[in-house]
Amino acid sequence: MPLTERKPMRMDADGWDLGKVRYYIWKIAAGPDSGTPTGAVLKDALSSSGKLLRPRLLLYFGGMGPEVQTRRERLYLLAAMTELTHLASLIHDDIVDEAPSRRGQPSIQSKYGKDAAVYAGDFLISRVFRWGAQEGLLNAVERLAQTVEDMCAGEIGQAACRYRSDVTEEAYYANIRGKTAALFRTACGLGAAETGCPDWVVKKAEEFGEALGLLFQLRDDLLDFNGSGQTAGKETHKDFRDGIYTMPVLKALRDPWGWNALLPLMRSSREWGLTEDELAIMEQAVVRAGGVEAAWEEVRHYHRLSGEFLNELEDFGSVDGLRKVWCQLGLR
């Protein structure tokens, strides 16, 4: 029996071995600290594996460049650094949202307390930057650090908009462009740049990543909005209750009838919170004012746009893996 049959290579994502990404995630973030209280928290934070969406984007774009064969290992490393940046942000998001769970497991804050969650997030992000500096990946450190800044600016921008009925769609887009799309953009750009793709491909990769990130967040906000019954155990309308007005609400507010129906609810929401009945009324008002449908139209817009970017990129190389991700995220 040939060796390859006994020990098959794990090519689980269009020629890329996501096990290698997980190996580097572990090596960078948890390995050196095993046996310490910090190691225990990190181990937990890393154990609930996500879909590795950002690493996959990075690897697929890396696969398009002429230097892919000599840069495979570095691509896996960059992919792990990108996912760890995402994981660090999730730990801190769960503090802000007081989220009891994440990916079906208790959140770090709910299991270890707020102090462990604050410092585990800080630890992880510093570890990513230190690892990058040690490996001489100066460009990646710079890009990822800029991305964390963008993510934070988006979150702070969102916080500054809370409970404000005059939030514009532009402000909403600026906030989600930072908090979500920035890391998608960076993942795509880092992959393409690492393997020597020409500038226009790197730029197009970034534009694709940003469009995909916007569509990802728009969909996520829509699921919070009317995902009742679809996503088991997930609380709906958390955004509205927290004074965060997402696209369906913003669209509904542009309708005079919607504005009149929603404004009193927004006011009482801030003053003393809303009952389940009032939230149901809010949802109906947003639907009736056309907000949900208009928000899905925004999703379709970014789906079309990112699809066009893919078509243009196809002139340069295979976009098979990217098209799969794109298809998945476009589904209603």
Next chain:
Amino acid sequence: MPLTERKPMRMDADGWDLGKVRYYIWKIAAGPDSGTPTGAVLKDALSSSGKLLRPRLLLYFGGMGPEVQTRRERLYLLAAMTELTHLASLIHDDIVDEAPSRRGQPSIQSKYGKDAAVYAGDFLISRVFRWGAQEGLLNAVERLAQTVEDMCAGEIGQAACRYRSDVTEEAYYANIRGKTAALFRTACGLGAAETGCPDWVVKKAEEFGEALGLLFQLRDDLLDFNGSGQTAGKETHKDFRDGIYTMPVLKALRDPWGWNALLPLMRSSREWGLTEDELAIMEQAVVRAGGVEAAWEEVRHYHRLSGEFLNELEDFGSVDGLRKVWCQLGLR
């Protein structure tokens, strides 16, 4: 009138211009974002200027090296990066401690909310690393990132020790070595290394920094312990109430009488909190068991030790500025 008299140079700390440190702090952290919600939060976070203790240590050690004249500007930049690392950690500490104020002003969390505080801290630390990467200060990025890891590991270690009556002095020292002494150590080492001090001086600078950091934290814990009336407005015994047992308590627990007096208080503290009367009884028990005096003896130990390091360093160059900091921190 000669030019120097009309426009005096601000040499406010032994030949070093701390205004330059403040300039770089501003330039790195707040300048580029002015006018945005993030800029507003950062401006506030930077406005309450501290004593710039860590920058001063960095500059003084930088002043000892042969290349000081050509590296002055970089030293100011490194000093600002070090202080910003400290500031980022303070913003996050205030989230964990639910602190209403910092340096006489409302804390970021209490003024802008938990979300702004979480992300402003993340933003600041990323900005420091990005700035370092852009300036090619790879070594500083690596060292500061490692330091943030040490600080977080110390904090997580402390969280893991909460309400545990079996905490050892070794565990306490490991925690404060991370959460406080690591940045003192790095500030001293970065300064000495930047201007070409020989290895033994860099190493001694780091040892001095660590000893000074330990003594700084021991003193801070003692002030929390029996600073009543001395530090206006500061809540005392917050550590004990939070289940964080610092040196006076650990020393008192080694005394059989102290152990018997404190254990019931530690248990009820965890279960239902302590009244002011019970806290006063706790304080008296710690004093009577010799805990406070023994903790001051630890301070004196690190003061002597760091003084010895200074004497050794004097063989290499002037330690005048360092000796001033050392004297200030040694005072009871």
